[in-house]
Amino acid sequence: MWHLGRPMLHGVGCLGGVCGACPISIRLPNQMAPKTALACQTLVAEGAEMAFLPGDASKKEIAPLPAETPNQNTLFQYYPETRRCVACGACTSICPQGIDVMASVREAMNGKLAETADRFVDCVMCGLCAAVCDVKVRPHRVGLYTRRLIGAFQENEATQLKKRIEEIGSGHYKEQWAALMEEAVH
């Protein structure tokens, strides 16, 4: 767009393929149908037709983390429509990151939250999956919330981290610091 002399503001972000600001629809001359992509990660070609797609307009639920270990009902409480998925596959085909979105929605429906979380590691939150869903599922939001549930409720604790926090809190390093800061100043 810049090369064509057009300034851009909306639709530009990291320019590195991770912020999700620039989803486009693009059809190359030899293709039947347009495909979605991230503009900053797409090479233009002579004769290509392209349009910038609007940003994510799906509703964000106020979804805090629960106090107790979560299950799929924790998710349905905020995103009940997830259960309505009719497995049409539109979300998967539109994802510019190539995530199998539909599979992960099905996994979330069946309580396989860890699997859903894993699939969404590449998600840039562009929201195209929600925009094309006929039954108004918001897969990217489901994915992120699921990741947060899994992240905050890990089965095995990070014991080394806990121990280090205790050490610091109990003044374990106090003398070493005193000596070091003294030395560092002189």
Place this chain on the structure above:
Amino acid sequence: MSDIDVSKERVNTSRAARSQQEMPRLSAEEKDDLVHRYHPDYKKEAYATLRFGPNKGEQTVHELARLLEGESPVPADFPALKPAHQVDILIIGGGGAGATAALTAKAAGAKILMATKLRLGDSNTVMAEGGMQVAVSPEDSPIRHFVDSLKGGHMANDRVLLKQLVEEGPSVAQWLIDLGVMFDREDDGNLSLRAGGGSSLPRLLRCKDYTGLELMRVLKDCVLNEEVEVLEFSPVIELLTDGKGSCTGAILKDLDNDRRIVVQAKTVILATGGIGRLHIQGFPTSNHFGATGDGLSITYRAGASLTLQDTFQYHPTGAVFPEAMAGLLVTEAIRSAGAHLLNAKGERFVYELETRDAVASAVIRECLEGRGIQTPAGRYGVWIDMPLVDQINGEGTLEKRFPNMIRQFSRYDIDIRKEPVLVYPTLHYQNGGIQIDAEGESTLKNLFVAGEASGGIHGRNRLMGNSLLDIIVYGKRAGAAASKRAAASDFGPLSLDHLSRFRKERSEAGVNSDVVSPMLFPDYVKKQ
């Protein structure tokens, strides 16, 4: 076969022989010599002396000096300053530091407004790949982390700031985990740690090569959950002061409606990030579209001091081919995992995990002395041999740990599991910035700064993984300190007195350039 193909073939054929090769570490003297001779920070003609203002007489690069000494977009006859918003804290910037500050301030009960130039989350944070340094392992300690960072920073780090950074690392890591950040884990639940350049032990927490994206997704989600009022596409163009050395608010520009928005705030937290899009010394950059150092110029005008404003980080391995990827990062974690750097002859030329300034200098040396490889677009670079990572760590390592890297190159039909790619230093980070005290307050009262916009923590060279830590530790500190201050303060009068003073000093110094700052965006539009 072209020269490039011949050279690439040398890399491919020498892989097996090289895999066991030990590369000598540089001695302190050798490193010093290398950096002084080849690092862009030591290129005298790239620097100008500031002619007026808080850092008068000190040096910085021309690109930044022009902006610091630039004219304000706010005219002298700006209409009466009638605030559209009155808040305890105005947070400027919607990246990792701003979001962390917002969450902390909100938890402390402050009334806040967040303003950001693009969208909430559009930042350098989201692009960070390699990880976040936290001294977690039993062999490690905050002391070691401190010493490594001090050495890496050429002993120029602010000791107090650095001590707080390393000491609060473990607790902020726990805070992030409690918010639901999925750091990579070992089977026993402990955090998986990786090595970074200049670190004496593996200390990087990460989420594959999406660490920044993972952090930003979660932080943004939390900010939205907390229903923080956010003005997007609304960059700050001028700070407001009481004329007596305290910050009292700011003027924002509503880009979509071309309006000015006056905000009155008891305290302001500036988290505007870095400067990559200034393309200092003509370098490409790994930074996001909005990284134009806006915070530095408005703060300088308002009378706050900068520190270490003459030092920048050029990440050693930015892509140079394909041209569309120029400047984009090839994460340091790839070198941690064993990838070699090779010149046109297919030979290694530096231990790959020296600090970033040393590795960048070595790459520049190779290219200057004719051992670089020229791309079709005329750039120079050296090879980074990523297939070696799979050879050393086992098939599938790249796929498991670097999905983002594979995806980015595969879009141009380059398979990094099979072939080396070309890299050259890319402008990555502003080592210095606005001077802050232990609580994150600048020399202008009630103006707090967090993240890359601030300076001092990293000295003259930041270690990998210390920036993601910085934004969280100092985002929290600034958020807490600003809340406390706001609770004990009243609104101050809104004035542009500092601007009159700035204009007077500017004309007395004989500066009459037509540069207006903040820059807001780089101008990439081709003139027809």
